[in-house]
Amino acid sequence: MTPHSPGTDQISTLLSIGLVAAAIVVVAINLALFYAVRKNRAQRGSAPRASGGGRRVQFRVGALLTVFALAIFVVSLVFTGKARETPATGAAGLAAAKTEPLTIKATGQQWLWRYDYPNGAFSYYKLVVPVDTAVKLELLSTDVVHTWDVPDLSGKRDAVPGKTNEVVFRADQEGEYDGQSASLSGQAYAAMRTAVEVVSPQAYEDFVKQQKADIETAQDRVVGLIENGEVP
Numbered sequence: 001m002t003p004h005s006p007g008t009d010q011i012s013t014l015l016s017i018g019l020v021a022a023a024i025v026v027v028a029i030n031l032a033l034f035y036a037v038r039k040n041r042a043q044r045g046s047a048p049r050a051s052g053g054g055r056r057v058q059f060r061v062g063a064l065l066t067v068f069a070l071a072i073f074v075v076s077l078v079f080t081g082k083a084r085e086t087p088a089t090g091a092a093g094l095a096a097a098k099t100e101p102l103t104i105k106a107t108g109q110q111w112l113w114r115y116d117y118p119n120g121a122f123s124y125y126k127l128v129v130p131v132d133t134a135v136k137l138e139l140l141s142t143d144v145v146h147t148w149d150v151p152d153l154s155g156k157r158d159a160v161p162g163k164t165n166e167v168v169f170r171a172d173q174e175g176e177y178d179g180q181s182a183s184l185s186g187q188a189y190a191a192m193r194t195a196v197e198v199v200s201p202q203a204y205e206d207f208v209k210q211q212k213a214d215i216e217t218a219q220d221r222v223v224g225l226i227e228n229g230e231v232p
């Protein structure tokens with residue numbers, strides 16, 4: 001995972017903190033063990049001493065471990081809280097999303113993602129968003145539970161029928177970010193991938209405009225065919 005949004009930055013920092021904390025525990029336990037064994041090891045001709053440590057030692061170790069666990073708990077709370085915050089659109093982002101995030105509907109269906117943009121355009125599989133812009137995805141599902149999961153940009157979130165969940169992110173770099181299937185939603189769930197293409201605000205505006213025009217042209221053509229009786 002390479003974080004490319006404030007939320008994923010927090011998640012990956014928390015992951016590193018957890019890793020360091022775990023390493024400290026492993027090293028400390030091994031050092032203590034090594035020290036205890038060395039101190040009490042058998043001398044030539046005498047049996048090793050049994051050592052349990054006094055009440056005071058037990059209390060001190062217990063207190064130390066409690067403080068350590070509490071510290072990790074508090075740090076985790078702070079970082080997950082920060083990861084859930086809605087990021088603000090930056091200076092290089094879409095001007096129209098300065099105060100409110102750009103809201104796009106993401107609808108999961110067996111086995112495809114559909115994205116509906118504010119101007120009425122829509123796209124399948126690939127989501128196009130502007131860089132440095134707060135983007136809010138409203139997750140919906142038409143059938144079963146699907147999971148939207150683009151690890152570089154956000155934590156996973158479920159799209160549940162009859163309920164609207166949200167994912168908020170702000171991509172810090174243009175490029176393409178891959179999503180994967182993260183929950184079993186039927187036979188073809190593994191093929192239900194998605195991709196997020198992060199482009200400049202201008203390229204985003206051009207894309208949704210063009211996409212809308214193309215959709216309308218195609219729809220007009222179909223209506224024309226029906227009116228001419230070429231399609232029953």
Ligand SMILES: [Cu+2]
Pocket residue numbers: 108109110111145146147181183184185189192
């Ligand atoms: Cu699915």
